[in-house]
Amino acid sequence: MIQKQMILLVAVLLHYGTEVAGDCVADTSEGTRTLQNEETACHSLAAGETEGDTGRRYVTCSNGIVYIQPCGSSLRYDIVSKTCTWPEAATCSLAGGATTSDTTQKVPASSQSTATNTPATSSNATRKSSTQLYTTLTTREYSTEQPGPCNLDTCKPPDCFCFGERPSIPLADTPMFIMLTFDDAVTSTVYNGYFKSLLVDNKFQLWNPSGCPIRAAFYINHEYTDYNYVKALASNGHEIASHTVSHRLPPGDSSADYPQTVAEIDGMREKVFQGTGDKAISDLMSGFRAPYLLVTHNVMFDALRDSRFLYDTSITNVEIYSGRPPLYPFTLDYVMPRCPNVPCPTKPYPGLWEVPINGLMGSNNYSCSMIDTCSVGSNVFTANEEEWTSFYETNFNYFYGPKVPMQLFTHGSMFIRSPPSFDALVKWFQHLQATHKDVWIVTPKMVIEWMKKPISYSEMIAQKWGCN
Structure with missing residues (x-):
């Protein structure tokens, strides 16, 4: 048996009976x-x-x-x-x-x-x-001990924001954000079939109130990703973020998992740089979502902090299903009081933001995190355009009342499996554009930047906010 330790990836290579090393x-x-x-x-x-x-x-x-x-x-x-x-x-x-x-x-x-x-x-x-x-x-545990409740006297934007709070701006002046994101590889199929027309060519003439095109974020992993398409998306103002290199993280049960965790999370920056040849794109990568929303203890957050990421968006809160209002993003200066998808961080990470996945409501009245895990109509495969539109609109109303950023988190493959989901989304966006002057379709990073210095949607229009 031959054992070989690497600095960034701990692996065991072995000969076991008739096995080949690595099997x-x-x-x-x-x-x-x-x-x-x-x-x-x-x-x-x-x-x-x-x-x-x-x-x-x-x-x-x-x-x-x-x-x-x-x-x-x-x-x-x-x-x-x-x-x-x-x-x-x-x-x-x-x-x-x-x-x-x-x-x-x-x-x-x-x-x-x-x-x-x-x-x-x-x-x-x-x-x-x-x-x-x-x-x-469900058997994993995490500590709820924290250094006291979040203190609004000391925890203030732009560096700190308490769990459960909202920006100090009148509700009537608050913009309504819809965060549009896609996970996994950017392939020819999803790019040419959907992303190009929607987000690059703007075939459907979708604009934010400032007169600039809508924005989306892409949490990508390395396998099957075509970096020419990643470069095209980034060049058109869309956010590129990390979803790990290999679409998996080590368990994070001990500090021994830290090197591989860093290699997976921060390693996507190097992959993007190598694939696009554009260091500006990789340098702007500051967001992360864990594969399958599997949070891996403090090790994951240690890696995010040390690699200078701005935010994580892996933690589900299912506030709507629990009868609580949805949450704004918050910083991890204090350990969060609620976290369903344990094992969550048990210590503070000052300045690191969490964009919570508040949960959507499916047609069966059960909560779901990503759109393509939701119940739509009687069957997600056969749901028609009208059922998809109803799903989008019903969930929008949950968020629009308190003016909390709404999540539209999914995978591009959803459009392949259910084409009406794409057609309904486009027409619903067009409807919002025609009927609401305060709705902005943006990235999580843009929401955080606004929260650091909140201004009214009227000021945003005047300043052409989000056009850079």
């Missing part, structure tokens, strides 16, 4: 299998789960380490596209390969409750199966 033995939905380096598969079912739960989690072999990651509650893993998608479009059937003959590594379901969060690695001891290493997010 892994993992528990999959089709039994215990040997996966090649970077190969993925659906994870095995946990105790109490049924066949309908297949694909809720998936495993990835990376340099001899088995990583286990969950999909969103309403999504399933598809090994063909290597993404979490709607159950109807997902398949877990592996192409080729055979289960290993060694079944002694299987762990009884009764032992799963004692699992840890560390990845599977080789050692002189018997290697653990991936089932032993899975723990549900």
